[in-house]
Amino acid sequence: MNQLYKLLIEAGPLIIFFIANSQVGIFNATAIFMVVMIFSMIASKVLLKEISLMMWISVGLVVVFGGATIYFENETFIKLKPTILYSMFAITLLMGTALKKPFIRNVMEAGFPPMEDIAWDKMNFRWGLFFIFCAILNEYIWRSYDTDTWIAAKLWLFMPLSFVFALAQLPLIMKYQKEEPAENKGSTD
Structure with a gap:
């Protein structure tokens, strides 16, 4: 739920x-x-x-x-918001990659199975690149198309794109998922 x-x-x-x-x-x-x-x-x-x-x-x-x-009374400001948000996320995550601190772990760890540190490092970097792509794509769309197209892209392009990108991380998650300790397997506590 x-x-x-x-x-x-x-x-x-x-x-x-x-x-x-x-x-x-x-x-x-x-x-x-x-x-x-x-x-x-x-x-x-x-x-x-x-x-x-x-x-x-x-x-x-x-x-x-x-x-x-x-x-x-200028729609440019609301159109810049996603670019700035995506850029902030990208900079934060890529800075985390450079510092060997996968910040994405802080946000996503609760919703994932236990994983090796290398998985978090790789996901951190990948999501950083993805947010750069989204920032560039947002800039292209709002500067090249009308407002209605830009708003439709937010709903019909960016949301599905994020979902597909998240699903594309499943092989990484499965590869680096930590084995459950033997004493926890089959436990009904």
Whole structure:
């Protein structure tokens, strides 16, 4: 059930933003998106008992760049938000790789089986590169296509792309998954 909540908390605001844009335009949709992101954060605290660091950063950027979009009546600000978010994640992860500190472990470890350190190092690097790719792709799309296409890409391109990339990590996870200790196998405690 927690995975369903997580999916709704993460994807819900984007779906609402997509629908709102088609009904009331980018500026009103941005205001709605800001409010829904804050509600999403509250839902995360209530339903999952935590607000992830990634959510704090994302909501902070949505409020700042969404506020600038509305205040200056310039949609460029909201379009830059994903580029900045992806770039921050990429820099953090790649810096972690350089420092031999796989920061991605702090975010994802609870949802994964125990793995060898080399798996975390490799995943950290791969996700860092993936976020660079996403930042570049976001820049290309918002600068090359209209706003409706950019919003549709957020929902129909970036989300599936992230899912496929995550699935592509399964062989790495399986290869470096630690064996369960013999005394824990078959235990019914």
